[in-house]
Amino acid sequence: xxxxxxxxxxxxxxxxxxxxxxxxxxxxxxxxxxxxxxxxxxxxxxxxxxxxxxxxxxxxxxxxxxxxxxxxxxxxxxxxxxxxxxxxxxxxxxxxxxxxxxxxxxxxxxxxxxxxxxxxxxxxxxxxxxxxxxxxxxxxxxxxxxxxxxxxxxxxxxxxxxxxxxxxxxxxxxxxxxxxxxxxxxxxxxxxxxxxxxxxxxxxxxxxxxxxxxxxxxxxxxxxxxxxxxxxxxxxxxxxxxxxxxxxxxxxxxxxxxxxxxxxxxxxxxxxxxxxxxxxxxxxxxxxxxxxxxxxxxxxxxxxxxxxxxxxxxxxxxxxxxxxxxxxxxxxxxxxxxxxxxxxxxxxxxxxxxxxxxxxxxxxxxxxxxxxxxxxxxxxxxxxxxxxxxxxxxxxxxxxxxxxxxxxxxxxxxxxxxxxxxxxxxxxxxxxxxxxxxxx
Amino acid sequence: xxxxxxxxxxxxxxxxxxxxxxxxxxxxxxxxxxxxxxxxxxxxxxxxxxxxxxxxxxxxxxxxxxxxxxxxxxxxxxxxxxxxxxxxxxxxxxxxxxxxxxxxxxxxxxxxxxxxxxxxxxxxxxxxxxxxxxxxxxxxxxxxxxxxxxxxxxxxxxxxxxxxxxxxxxxxxxxxxxxxxxxxxxxxxxxxxxxxxxxxxxxxxxxxxxxxxxxxxxxxxxxxxxxxxxxxxxxxxxxxxxxxxxxxxxxxxxxxxxxxxxxxxxxxxxxxxxxxxxxxxxxxxxxxxxx
Numbered sequence: 001x002x003x004x005x006x007x008x009x010x011x012x013x014x015x016x017x018x019x020x021x022x023x024x025x026x027x028x029x030x031x032x033x034x035x036x037x038x039x040x041x042x043x044x045x046x047x048x049x050x051x052x053x054x055x056x057x058x059x060x061x062x063x064x065x066x067x068x069x070x071x072x073x074x075x076x077x078x079x080x081x082x083x084x085x086x087x088x089x090x091x092x093x094x095x096x097x098x099x100x101x102x103x104x105x106x107x108x109x110x111x112x113x114x115x116x117x118x119x120x121x122x123x124x125x126x127x128x129x130x131x132x133x134x135x136x137x138x139x140x141x142x143x144x145x146x147x148x149x150x151x152x153x154x155x156x157x158x159x160x161x162x163x164x165x166x167x168x169x170x171x172x173x174x175x176x177x178x179x180x181x182x183x184x185x186x187x188x189x190x191x192x193x194x195x196x197x198x199x200x201x202x203x204x205x206x207x208x209x210x211x212x213x214x215x216x217x218x219x220x221x222x223x224x225x226x227x228x229x230x231x232x233x234x235x236x237x238x239x240x241x242x243x244x245x246x247x248x249x250x251x252x253x254x255x256x257x258x259x260x261x262x263x264x265x266x267x268x269x270x271x272x273x274x275x276x277x278x279x280x281x282x283x284x285x286x287x288x289x290x291x292x293x294x295x296x297x298x299x300x301x302x303x304x305x306x307x308x309x310x311x312x313x314x315x316x317x318x319x320x321x322x323x324x325x326x327x328x329x330x331x332x333x334x335x336x337x338x339x340x341x342x343x344x345x346x347x348x349x350x351x352x353x354x355x356x357x358x359x360x361x362x363x364x365x366x367x368x369x370x371x372x373x374x375x376x377x378x379x380x381x382x383x384x385x386x387x388x389x390x391x392x393x394x395x396x397x398x399x400x401x402x403x404x405x406x407x408x409x410x411x412x413x414x415x416x417x418x419x420x421x422x423x424x425x426x427x428x429x430x431x432x433x434x435x436x437x438x439x440x
Numbered sequence: 441x442x443x444x445x446x447x448x449x450x451x452x453x454x455x456x457x458x459x460x461x462x463x464x465x466x467x468x469x470x471x472x473x474x475x476x477x478x479x480x481x482x483x484x485x486x487x488x489x490x491x492x493x494x495x496x497x498x499x500x501x502x503x504x505x506x507x508x509x510x511x512x513x514x515x516x517x518x519x520x521x522x523x524x525x526x527x528x529x530x531x532x533x534x535x536x537x538x539x540x541x542x543x544x545x546x547x548x549x550x551x552x553x554x555x556x557x558x559x560x561x562x563x564x565x566x567x568x569x570x571x572x573x574x575x576x577x578x579x580x581x582x583x584x585x586x587x588x589x590x591x592x593x594x595x596x597x598x599x600x601x602x603x604x605x606x607x608x609x610x611x612x613x614x615x616x617x618x619x620x621x622x623x624x625x626x627x628x629x630x631x632x633x634x635x636x637x638x639x640x641x642x643x644x645x646x647x648x649x650x651x652x653x654x655x656x657x658x659x660x661x662x663x664x665x666x667x668x669x670x671x672x673x674x675x676x677x678x679x680x681x682x683x684x685x686x687x688x689x690x691x692x693x694x695x696x697x698x699x700x701x702x703x704x705x706x707x708x709x710x711x712x713x714x715x716x717x718x719x720x721x722x723x724x725x726x727x728x729x730x731x
Contacts, residue, residue, distance in 0.1 A: 054691030
């Protein structure tokens with residue numbers, strides 16, 4: 001027996017005029033797509049679990065938008081937050097026991113671990129995609145399974161190279177290098193000037209995974225091939241690991257134990273001049289009471305990930321998405337809530353309040369003024385364009401999640417870079433570990 | 441007279457100062473340093489302004505130049521810390537009390553009633569303790585949801601005994617074993633019932649054991665993380681270990697000062713408890729009646 005009431009959505013086509021407007025490419029928000037709305041169940045109440053704010057404004061605006069929804073529809077919505085990594089076990093428990101918050105905003109491949117527990121959001125996702133210029137490829141990959149939308153991507157937590165422009169100039173680089181050899185030379189130059197780089201090689205779920213995936217993929221290496229066979233022990237991976245050794249030699253000591261917050265602290269402390277991070281470092285400087293840090297804000301630059309021998313962007317960042325669980329008693333109310341929150345009128349102020357920390361999943365969201373309000377924001381606008389998913393080159397699922405949770409790639413790069421294993425040994429060990437998840 | 445003085449000094453002549461320094465004071469100093477340094481670090485970070493926290497070049501990481509209570513103020517007034525602390529106390533005390541009652545009865549039954557299979561029951565309880573909470577929390581979550589306890593303090597009060605009871609039972613079994621049978625046999629001859637023996641003879645003798653089991657149980661439930669993370673969601677029912685992580689970590693920005701203030705204030709009640717009962721605690725681990 002299904003408790004789901006018959007979906008009652010109203011499609012009010014704006015008619016031929018709107019169709020023509022679409023053809024003319026009007027700006028977002030105009031009535032150029034058939035509007036969609038869901039009729040909430042009687043007496044509906046919603047519980048939403050999301051990750052704890054990354055920046056103050058994000059949570060405030062999210063709650064303000066939610067209040068707006070409640071005022072408009074009369075549906076009470078309770079929003080709870082947990083630390084970003086702690087949402088994942090809670091979501092897994094909710095999925096397994098069949099009870100919990102109606103909507104959970106989780107991470108990475110969470111929805112692919114329990115797809116049968118989630119509502120089909122295809123209609124809503126297709127509507128939003130059509131209205132706002134389409135979903136980025138990586139968001140589509142994370143949000144869909146077998147052609148069906150099982151989650152609604154909320155955005156990408158942009159992660160780029162944050163560096164001190166004056167230190168890069170002193171090392172001979174006016175602009176941030178676009179290729180791997182240039183990047184290595186920059187790091188070597190920084191080291192020679194006594195202002196080294198530092199990238200996390202501990203089990204840093206965000207910053208660590210982001211850069212090691214880029215490192216391996218940019219050289220053409222991959223954990224699994226298109227058929228799901230473990231393919232990490234390859235000449236391309238070995239080349240990436242050789243490169244990591246040269247790069248590691250330019251790092252500040254101690255990066256092997258770095259977790260996500262370490263690089264922020266080291267950068268703000270002036271111990272490193274280059275690291276990979278979200279926009280938080282820049283904002284920590286800009287909003288600081290300390291005049292030295294405020295001065296540093298003007299010197300912080302954001303550099304895109306250099307392209308490797310594969311000749312295209314191969315980056316990895318945190319993708320976050322909303323899941324609507326089948327156990328929810330009010331699926332229509334939840335869908336209406338999601339629709340409301342994703343509409344430009346709510347989404348754009350939220351993205352603005354998130355000061356560039358979250359890049360929207362829909363292509364038209366590039367037009368938001370947040371990306372031009374400060375030139376240092378602009379590089380974060382384009383992060384979603386060059387992303388791959390952690391299941392690459394196969395599909396997302398329990399194996400990809402387990403392989404990342406086990407930090408196989410981070411450990412491999414850390415072992416090879418630090419010299420505790422040769423690149424061949426490190427790749428062979430990673431292969432063995434990956435085979436546990438991707439059964440031979 | 442001379443011999444009496446020599447007796448009084450005993451083997452003191454072997455204890456020269458340098459020898460004592462190497463065998464006692466130095467190891468003790470190292471031990472104290474290792475144990476107390478985290479507290480020192482927490483206290484330092486609690487009162488250190490952010491400008492000093494992030495600037496190791498100008499300021500020593502081991503000292504604070506301009507102490508501030510801003511972090512404590514943020515913790516106490518900008519977060520729900522006081523209510524987390526209250527929840528933690530309530531949950532820890534309740535689950536410890538439930539566990540102690542259950543464990544005392546179980547341990548006595550296993551040790552003294554000598555029913556068939558009591559050894560195996562004892563072993564089974566110990567094995568139950570070996571099941572890691574990271575596995576147990578999923579089936580427990582199902583039960584918590586079905587009983588309608590999700591997001592309540594009762595969810596934690598009733599699930600913590602799943603790891604506390606096996607532990608306390610095992611500890612008390614060992615303790616009861618050191619109480620001579622003869623005492624109970626005398627009581628039986630005098631016509632005491634099993635219940636009277638338990639309440640009037642065994643438990644009064646086992647107070648140090650009960651205290652040490654209680655302290656262990658209290659500490660384990662005070663610091664518990666995974667059940668508290670999964671079984672409660674609302675800020676008003678969170679415990680300290682989960683609350684501080686949720687409120688004071690924003691993405692990759694850690695509010696170290698307030699986090700350390702939270703850790704320091706959170707560890708004080710346990711430290712106070714230990715200091716009050718330290719003697720019982722030690723004797724609890726070394727047996728009941730010295731023969």
